[in-house]
Amino acid sequence: MIDGLMASETAAAAPPVDYWSMLFVFVLATFIGLGVIRRVSRLLYTPLMSLTNAISAIAVVGSLVVAGADYPVTIRVLGAVALFASMTNIVSGFMITNRMLKMFKKQ
Amino acid sequence: MTRSIAELAAVLAAALFIFALYWMNDPKTARNGVIAGVTGMTLAILATWIQPEIVHHGWVVLAIAAGFAVGVPLSRVPLTAVPQRTALSHAFGGLAAGLVGTAEYLLGVEAHPAELTAFRMSALVAEVILGFLTFTGSLMAAAKLQEVKWIPQRPVTYPGQNFVNIGVLVVAVALGALVAANPTASWSGTAFHAIVALSILFGVLLIIPIGGADMPTVISILNSYAGLSAVAMGFVLNSKLLVTAGALDGSSGLILSIIMCRAMNRSFTNVLFGAFGTVQKAVTTGEQKTWKQESVEGAAQLLEQASLVVIIPGYGMAVAQAQHKVRELYDQLTKRGVTVKFAIHPVAGRMPGHMNVLLAEADVPYTALVEMDEINPEMPQCDVAMVIGANDVVNPAARYVKGSPIYGMPIIDADKARTVLAIKRSKKPGFAGIDNELYVQDNTWMLFGDATAVLGDLVKQFGSGGLH
Numbered sequence: 001m002i003d004g005l006m007a008s009e010t011a012a013a014a015p016p017v018d019y020w021s022m023l024f025v026f027v028l029a030t031f032i033g034l035g036v037i038r039r040v041s042r043l044l045y046t047p048l049m050s051l052t053n054a055i056s057a058i059a060v061v062g063s064l065v066v067a068g069a070d071y072p073v074t075i076r077v078l079g080a081v082a083l084f085a086s087m088t089n090i091v092s093g094f095m096i097t098n099r100m101l102k103m104f105k106k107q
Numbered sequence: 108m109t110r111s112i113a114e115l116a117a118v119l120a121a122a123l124f125i126f127a128l129y130w131m132n133d134p135k136t137a138r139n140g141v142i143a144g145v146t147g148m149t150l151a152i153l154a155t156w157i158q159p160e161i162v163h164h165g166w167v168v169l170a171i172a173a174g175f176a177v178g179v180p181l182s183r184v185p186l187t188a189v190p191q192r193t194a195l196s197h198a199f200g201g202l203a204a205g206l207v208g209t210a211e212y213l214l215g216v217e218a219h220p221a222e223l224t225a226f227r228m229s230a231l232v233a234e235v236i237l238g239f240l241t242f243t244g245s246l247m248a249a250a251k252l253q254e255v256k257w258i259p260q261r262p263v264t265y266p267g268q269n270f271v272n273i274g275v276l277v278v279a280v281a282l283g284a285l286v287a288a289n290p291t292a293s294w295s296g297t298a299f300h301a302i303v304a305l306s307i308l309f310g311v312l313l314i315i316p317i318g319g320a321d322m323p324t325v326i327s328i329l330n331s332y333a334g335l336s337a338v339a340m341g342f343v344l345n346s347k348l349l350v351t352a353g354a355l356d357g358s359s360g361l362i363l364s365i366i367m368c369r370a371m372n373r374s375f376t377n378v379l380f381g382a383f384g385t386v387q388k389a390v391t392t393g394e395q396k397t398w399k400q401e402s403v404e405g406a407a408q409l410l411e412q413a414s415l416v417v418i419i420p421g422y423g424m425a426v427a428q429a430q431h432k433v434r435e436l437y438d439q440l441t442k443r444g445v446t447v448k449f450a451i452h453p454v455a456g457r458m459p460g461h462m463n464v465l466l467a468e469a470d471v472p473y474t475a476l477v478e479m480d481e482i483n484p485e486m487p488q489c490d491v492a493m494v495i496g497a498n499d500v501v502n503p504a505a506r507y508v509k510g511s512p513i514y515g516m517p518i519i520d521a522d523k524a525r526t527v528l529a530i531k532r533s534k535k536p537g538f539a540g541i542d543n544e545l546y547v548q549d550n551t552w553m554l555f556g557d558a559t560a561v562l563g564d565l566v567k568q569f570g571s572g573g574l575h
Binding site for chain 1: 120124127132135137138144145148151158162167170177178181183193196200213338347348350354356359464467472474476478
């Protein structure tokens with residue numbers, strides 16, 4: 001998952017990245033996204049936005065490696081700020097989505 | 108071993124994210140989506156954390172704790188501030204992508220120049236440009252929505268603005284292409300920093316000409332950019348999970364942008380480069396009609412005698428925090444056997460779905476919230492159309508005044524109702540600066556004042572038993 005990032009000397013050499021399969025995943029995921037999002041209830045567009053925002057904060061896995069691996073301090077500072085930013089989105093995104101969805105009642 | 112756990116967690120998380128969005132198709136199942144999302148996210152974080160290369164656990168714990176410290180209060184903002192919070196979260200997403208991209212580049216140059224292939228560098232440059240422009244663009248949007256004092260709310264334009272904006276972006280992309288081709292040249296580091304600076308500048312310039320009525324579209328576009336920057340990050344880090352999650356976010360932003368643009372009859376480029384709201388041509392009507400004011404008592408009587416009342420809320424309702432009073436009026440009327448529906452225009456408010464959330468907060472059942480396309484055929488049977496703080500979305504000029512900035516925009520046909528009651532804060536024209544002829548129609552009655560105060564008085568009329 002994070003092969004491109006291997007820095008420690010002990011780790012095996014990163015396998016060459018297969019960009020075609022990445023592109024493949026991107027195209028398929030976009031189609032799934034378009035298909036699923038088109039069905040989302042129009043009532044829920046605001047919570048949808050906060051939910052997708054929290055989900056795309058999965059960038060946290062990249063930030064976590066940059067912040068926590070044995071890199072020079074300047075790099076780790078960049079990583080830690082990125083980790084903070086992603087984590088803020090995860091926490092506030094999921095919590096506010098839940099808070100808003102609780103309000104939608106039928107009667 | 109830990110590698111396989113990470114891969115398995117990534118697959119599970121991707122599936123859970125797709126389910127999370129799938130469950131959003133109905134308010135009844137939507138909360139499962141949050142559970143799925145949280146589960147997927149937790150799995151992915153833990154699986155990454157246990158990897159052997161993570162050695163500075165203190166840093167990770169500290170950053171995560173700081174994320175909670177800021178994230179929890181951000182999730183408790185009043186619902187009228189949700190557009191700002193959303194813009195701010197796009198900014199954080201962009202910032203994370205930009206910073207990780209920068210870190211990856213610096214690392215690559217220092218330790219693994221061989222890994223900076225042309226493809227990876229292109230993805231990296233895209234990540235940095237998209238990340239930083241989303242960061243400052245969204246910060247600007249959030250500041251405009253929050254009405255921060257030193258940032259002008261009105262669109263700011265100057266001659267040659269589009270030329271300057273596009274120029275900045277073109278230079279950034281051209282430098283990016285150069286750096287991608289020569290990642291380790293002696294000048295590449297400087298050029299890379301220039302790309303960062305230009306992207307930060309471009310984000311600011313992009314939002315300067317944007318006004319409040321365009322915010323629903325702009326927030327959706329920024330949402331899409333934030334998703335795309337996550338995709339680019341996925342390419343750089345070789346993470347299929349990141350690519351998938353970013354693509355889901357990107358396509359969501361794209362669909363919302365398209366819906367918002369359609370609801371305003373405008374194109375992407377027109378929103379981003381058109382500076383809506385600055386074109387305030389004095390619409391000279393032949394005869395100057397004036398509005399008729401109605402008393403609260405008269406309005407209450409009109410409402411009580413109606414059998415179908417359609418309430419059309421707009422940004423003014425959010426500003427006045429009037430949603431709770433609206434609910435009280437809804438209760439009073441339904442108790443008396445009046446059917447009350449809410450007509451929701453897709454761009455009412457400052458972000459997609461804004462009105463729905465505010466009314467849901469006030470406990471209005473979501474079954475009473477009706478889309479524009481569904482309500483319009485019913486409007487001729489509607490006894491009273493009650494406009495609360497909405498303006499452009501009910502302006503009949505959108506149908507035929509060719510020079511008007513809102514020409515061609517689909518509107519809620521309030522003017523076709525038997526009677527129109529409009530609550531308006533002041534006698535000034537709306538956001539787009541256009542006169543609204545709905546207010547001077549023969550069957551329109553105006554109620555001037557703060558929406559909360561006017562609605563409060565109306566509800567009192569029903570409560571005091573003065574009406575039978």
